[in-house]
Amino acid sequence: MGAVVVEQLVKDFSGVTVLHNINLDIEEGEFFALLGPSGCGKTTTMRCIAGFEDPTDGTIKIGEEAMNDIAPNKRNCGMVFQSYALFPHMNVFDNVAYSLNVRRLKNSNPLKKIGVYTRMLNSKIGRYPKDIKNKVNDILEYVELQDHAQKLTSELSGGQQQRVALARALVMEPEVLLMDEPLSNLDQKLRHSMRNTIRQIQQDLKITTIFVTHDQEEAMSMADRVAVMKDGEILQIGTPTDLYSNPQSPFIADFVGKSNILDGKLIKRENDGSVIQIGEQKVKSVDSPEKDEVHVVIRPESINILDEESKDYDNYFEGVIQFATYLGSTVRYDIQVGKYELIADTVYESGDNILQHGTKVKLGVSPERVLLI
Numbered sequence: 001m002g003a004v005v006v007e008q009l010v011k012d013f014s015g016v017t018v019l020h021n022i023n024l025d026i027e028e029g030e031f032f033a034l035l036g037p038s039g040c041g042k043t044t045t046m047r048c049i050a051g052f053e054d055p056t057d058g059t060i061k062i063g064e065e066a067m068n069d070i071a072p073n074k075r076n077c078g079m080v081f082q083s084y085a086l087f088p089h090m091n092v093f094d095n096v097a098y099s100l101n102v103r104r105l106k107n108s109n110p111l112k113k114i115g116v117y118t119r120m121l122n123s124k125i126g127r128y129p130k131d132i133k134n135k136v137n138d139i140l141e142y143v144e145l146q147d148h149a150q151k152l153t154s155e156l157s158g159g160q161q162q163r164v165a166l167a168r169a170l171v172m173e174p175e176v177l178l179m180d181e182p183l184s185n186l187d188q189k190l191r192h193s194m195r196n197t198i199r200q201i202q203q204d205l206k207i208t209t210i211f212v213t214h215d216q217e218e219a220m221s222m223a224d225r226v227a228v229m230k231d232g233e234i235l236q237i238g239t240p241t242d243l244y245s246n247p248q249s250p251f252i253a254d255f256v257g258k259s260n261i262l263d264g265k266l267i268k269r270e271n272d273g274s275v276i277q278i279g280e281q282k283v284k285s286v287d288s289p290e291k292d293e294v295h296v297v298i299r300p301e302s303i304n305i306l307d308e309e310s311k312d313y314d315n316y317f318e319g320v321i322q323f324a325t326y327l328g329s330t331v332r333y334d335i336q337v338g339k340y341e342l343i344a345d346t347v348y349e350s351g352d353n354i355l356q357h358g359t360k361v362k363l364g365v366s367p368e369r370v371l372l373i
Ligand SMILES: Nc1ncnc2c1ncn2[C@@H]1O[C@H](COP(=O)(O)OP(=O)(O)OP(=O)(O)O)[C@@H](O)[C@H]1O
Pocket: 013, 014, 018, 036, 037, 038, 039, 040, 041, 042, 043, 044, 045, 214
């Protein structure tokens, strides 16, 4: 299995730079997500790693070996796309066997031309040597499609088709698995179960995996580490918990999970943190910012709606409920606090009262939960 190292990767399209000095150091066996909004350069980064795009500058290494001059089919990367990209006229077994068959024919007939291979391949579909048959059967069993081997891919559900695509990539035993928005075409329920399937397979096989997505929940729930991209740059790389608890920019704080982000001014440094002025309100934080103008980040679950017996908080606000959204196990409140509207998430247990529009509330936030950027 290969580690993937990307150094100073730059990509221009017709003079427009879409990737600016991308650096990635992806460990062997790691599940690494590239996360960012549409157009930020995730797919282009992935395509440069796979060899489908030539970098304008920079180097790409897989397992220590420089890849810049190596053709895509020699890079030993398996690819899975959003669109599945299966052969609709072939059954599941033939789809998965296809690349193994191509490799065998090329190895045994290295001087033949493409057209000859195509004819040879077509004549061999459905008639495979034993080792190919065994390999395909094993992988189909592994992705739980053994009972569908003879079906056309068009007869399968989206989730099953994506498992065929996964099997087709894995059967080649790639060093690196590259997945570009593989779950985007699936409905929400299936997406959740496929997340678990992919993560499980990745952990079983310990295959280095790069996963492109614009869905922060997907990246955070699946990946060991996540690189957040914006406008062709990497803003931050970290574990999901690291990104969530230590966002280094307002963009990350907003993109990775929900946040209340307020502009504040440092008014006092103390031994155990600082005091920040936000509008009329003073807020205490355990962080000590380097600059005076700060972004104050408070996660919705860090705002506690207090009842009469609640102990005092260092940070205490009064607000008025504007809106309540019942989300099953939680309720999300929009709360007017002075000129700010904050969101607060509370755990909902059956029988709890949901606070109505206009209810006055007291809110507490502990200084440990006030992040300063
Ligand atoms: N072949 C190309 N020619 C010209 N511009 C391109 C080409 N491919 C991508 N781009 C541009 O490069 C930028 C990055 O595109 P890319 O597809 O990598 O983004 P992305 O983050 O994967 O977006 P999405 O999530 O929408 O797929 C975009 O502005 C896109 O228009």
